[in-house]
Amino acid sequence: MEKNVSNTILEVKDLKKHFKTSRGMLHAVDGVSFSIEYGKTLGIVGESGCGKTTLGRTILRLVEPTSGGIMLEGRDITKLNLRDMKKVRKDIQIIFQDPFSSLDPRNTISQALTEVVKVNKIRSGKQEIKDRVLQLMETVGLAERLINTYPHELDGGRRQRIGIARALAMEPKFIVCDEPVSALDVSIQAQILNLLQELQETLGLSYIFITHDLAVVNHFADVIAVMYLGQIVEKAPTEELFAHPLHPYTQALLSAIPIPEILVERPRILLRGEITSPINPKDECRFGNRCFHDCKECRGSNPVLREVSPDHFVACCKV
């Protein structure tokens, strides 16, 4: 609380989301805390099944958190009722991963955008709504002639632009981007990344950028949090993280990225095995069985995230 609260748009405190399954409790998000400043981007990296998408959705309360707090501009939105939550959703929006399944195939671009513009009630009157739709299309770089086309007539890049336009229609302050470019080809991916960056500069947006692509997050994020089995194992400003990765999982991740350049020799850390089950995890380091360090301490209890140098947090007993 003593910290400069006015700079922070979103603060997540010890957020948990557990799902009940037939084999026990699945700890999808297990005690995640972070905060994001206005106009900044937090990148969340991790492999499939680490809980990054669930985290994104929990922040919007598209899935209800099991426990923990989500403070948007100082207000805890987990306590809000449905009506108040609807108002808050104007401020926080989401862009989904797959532009092929996140759009209604029976709605044209015009219908898809008119719908959201009407819902937010900032504009009223036919002409005003239509103007807003055209303005949104221009903002995301969709030509006006496409206004009556259906999603199936468009390529992935343009569909993702509709997804972005729908998120922007609410005039949000904050957008969760859930793998917004992973379904796109590289030349189109660069177009969308540049668009998101321009929007951030002109509209002052804050982002959570969820991805498995380290090259993209390195380019895009100010701060990166690395997730493993529902928990953040390392968090640091982007340059610091790439220069001095401390957690063995982060080190392995970074060394595994294929770099499109002919390099002399790159030491590569190959991990044993694969991600373990997030159902009823034991109280031990969740990365322990794949780790190249061999230590007794992490078998006894799960290491906690602690600050090892300014703004650089790691959860590993070897550091």
Add this chain to the structure above:
Amino acid sequence: METMKSLHDPVLEVEDLSVQFVTEDETVNAVNHISFKLRKGRTLGFVGETGAGKTTTALALLRLVPNPGKVESKRIEVCGREVSAMTARQLEKYRGDDIAMIFQDPMTALNPVFTVGQQIADSILLHQDVTYGEAMKKAEEMLELVGIPASRQAEYPHQFSGGMKQRVVIAIALACNPEVMIADEPTTALDVTIQAQVLNLMKKLRDDRRMSMIMITHNLGIIADICDEVAVMYAGRIVETGTLVEVFNHTKHPYTEGLFNSLPNILNRTAKLKPIPGLMPDPSNLPVGCAFAPRCRYAGPDCTCAQPKAHWFSDTHTVACAAYERVGFTIDRPEKK
């Protein structure tokens, strides 16, 4: 001298290959007049975006192009035999013995109702004169080879994770010791740490068995990691081909340059992304001239009237770009040492 000769002989040679899909409404030109060679023990990478014709090219090599596809070629020779002339019986032997393919999605490439051991043994039984027991034993050896304990041979695909399934697919492909292995985006469905494991495995098996390999991917990082030669495809044509060093460090084609500029550079995070404007052309309606010209910032009137001729920069490095007819033309991407 004999061995020297066989070292330089191509195991796979393709000349003027085209694949069209003809329907009532339109003709889709998926692959247009491409030629390439693959030498023994080498790895050739095909890189390009969705719809560039990479997978169709691979399918044509196996004669697996689905209907209504029409394959035309002057020559598709693998291990000295013409593929287009093979009978159904010969094809059955050819696929597996000479050439094998690893498909992109390990989740759908395996049959869910048979154990993985059976699926590997099936391909051995089909190709080798062995008893069922011997085939199962060989299948267990193959599993061990790709890093899966032999005791898991009686399990079903759904009991394996994505990375393990891809290892099983690799075991099936390698069971009959093919000369050429085609890998079609083998790690796209996998996580980056698992991808590193699988790529390492493939490199090791390739080197141990002195196999030749064709690696199809959209990831230039994987190309740099595993390939000796590169062919860049755009709209069904090879626009640039050469050794890894030539294509990566002495890039000549504007499209290849565009691909590199679109990638976030992990070694320099502040570099601005320079995407290629526009979209791929419709393969059922390709322009007369260079298909990349509408998106190319070097394009001139000379680019749109006819297909660009091949320019040779070395014995191995060719580029199909008409701009090199102009005196003193170079692209902006600087050459590296």
